[in-house]
Amino acid sequence: MTVTVRFAPSPTGHIHIGNARTALFNWLFARQRGGRFILRFDDTDTARSRQEYADQIQTDLHWLGIRPDVTAHQSVRFDTYAAAVERLKAAGLLYPCWETAEELERRRKIRLSRRLPPVYGREALKLAETDRKAFGDDGRKPHWRFLLPNFSDDPFSPQRTEVHWDDVVRGPQTVDLASMSDPVLVREDGTYLYTLPSVVDDIDLSVSHVIRGDDHVTNTGAQIALFRALGAQPPAFGHHNLLTTASGEGLSKRSGALSIKSLAEDGIEPMAVASLAVLIGTSESVSAARSMDELAERFDPAATSKSAAKFDPAELVTLNKVLIHAMPFEEARERLAEHGISGSLAEPFWLAVRGNLEKLADAEVWWKIVQEGPQERPEPAPEDAEFLAIAFDNLPPEPWDRMTWKIWTDRLKELSGRKGRVLFMPLRLALTGREQGPELADLLPLLGREGTLARRP
Structure with missing residues (x-):
């Protein structure tokens, strides 16, 4: 079977270095195994998804050196998801729930006060048809939950039901389905939460390995159950640690902090970003890889720490300098020409100044000094x-x-x-x-x- 991975961003903002970590983990994993890389836009949120963000994500991936084999959009596959919903309903595995958010929160607090796990008690399964009709007559619309296979005969008596998988990153993992609430797959307005479209697409696109952030570990048990409910063999899963700022804060796509677009505009080399994004938080030392092939040789998902990886953006500048100082003229030639640096002096000039640069664009300042003289010169003592x-x-x-x-x-x-x-x-x-x-x-x-x-x- 061909190894097939996917990177599935939502085009609701610019991707940042943490998102790039996931994309690169998938890209390098597939590259090592001669596999396929799918770029799948999770754009079911039509109100917030924008084409400009999708275009920028593709530009960012290309800048990093990632070339998708397939590009897919969830927004054109609603009929496929609707068919899956009907299959689950027909099998009795998707049931309507009428509680409001306030009612669910009240029940959660009651369970917590009794020192019980705050899981949904499947109260909606107890409703008579007349109750459901009454809710409908009152204008309520149901949300739909997936019935987890964590019981023998009585859904109100869940039993410990372990789901096991050998995580590509974290090793053997176990989730108890009895400790989880039945996940909501369809909202009151008929839109889908992440889980259903993701699983359906992974099945249809023959995804063999799902590699993502470790904030999804607890979701994996329910998703494996959903794969099986839809008659599919679950893919292998891998969950890497997340990147945080040096102070431990999470990265936000909406804030634009450390976005790939801003790093590129700031003159950071793509391999500096890729090297830091992949190697930080692993047992491998963080140093600049000159090419994606070199980075692939050093990449080992199993060497990733289980704790979050903190990093300082200053590390990017350090890696950037290493790459610039060793960059051959042939590699820099076209980019130097964009800064007006060309002709017979361009190569000896580059070899003379590269060791003093943080970013390639800084060469333009020295080119002006060489060609025109100092821009400002202090009066000699x-x-x-x-x-x-x-x-x-x-x-x-x-x-x-x-x-x-x-x-x-x-x-x-x-x-x-x-x-x-x-x-x-x-x-x-x-x-x-x-x-x-x-x-x-x-x-x-x-x-x-x-x-x-x-x-x-």
């Missing part, structure tokens, strides 16, 4: 003015290469008696306007003798 005059009077003749800097500064040591910072800093400020930056030995050949003379204070 009085004690440095004479030294700089001597320095520019004693520029070596061309041709220039990386040794020119040493030849020049060795000569200046002899003439001025200066060395160390008091020799180098005035020259750096005169040439670049900055106290820090790329090695001047690498920059001088890019400036040339004429360009260097043009910077004479």
Whole structure:
């Protein structure tokens, strides 16, 4: 059987790095096994789902390096879900419930006060037909619950009913269906909750492995029961730990915090995001993978911790610098051209400055310094003015290469008696306007003798 996974976002906002973790876990799992990756939009909430978010999610996945084999939309499959509902009703496994939210909350509090688990007591099954008609006449509409198979003969006497699965991430897991309320599958207005469309789609799309956040662990027992009620073999399940902020707060798609879109716009490299999203909270050390193939070699879902993974966005910058500092010119060429960096100097320029960059776009600043001179240059201190005059009077003749800097500064040591910072800093400020930056030995050949003379204070 072909390994088939799915990533199922709701297009109600921008996906963040926590969502990307789920997408990448699925993508890498399938990639390791020659499998298929399905992008399934859970867009049954037609009021909040927007095409612009769906388009952005596809853009974000593509930016990360994820290429779905199939793209599906739940919003065009309502007839399929309705057919599944009718099958469950006909089998006596989906029953109408008439309680309001307030009534359910009151019952929950009563059970808690009696130190009983706050599960639904299936009171709706006790209603006579006349009671149901009366509710309908009063304008009430029912919601529909799935009858869990946690009893022998009497649904009001649930028995411990264990559902077992070998979790791809967490290992052997057990859920007792008797500890759960019958899940609501259909709301009063006829719309579907997450569970029914998800299970029906997983069946129809032949999903073999469901890999998702561990906030779904407790749902899995009921979903396995629903797969079986619909006559299907349940897929394998895996539940990875969730990402939180450094302070332990959950990430919110609605807030836009750490969205993939914002990280891309901020100049973070996709492999920095992918490396952090996949490796944090695992036994694998967090370091920058250069490619998705390299990350796939390091990916092991079973190495994931069971506790939430906290991370600091500053880690992204650290990983980003590692990737930029090692990035070959051929990989950077097209993107540099978008910043106006091209021509015969582009490659030696990139090799000279990349080690000082946090983000690729930062190269544009140094390109302007090389091409046009310092944007701002502090006035030299009085004690440095004479030294700089001597320095520019004693520029070596061309041709220039990386040794020119040493030849020049060795000569200046002899003439001025200066060395160390008091020799180098005035020259750096005169040439670049900055106290820090790329090695001047690498920059001088890019400036040339004429360009260097043009910077004479």
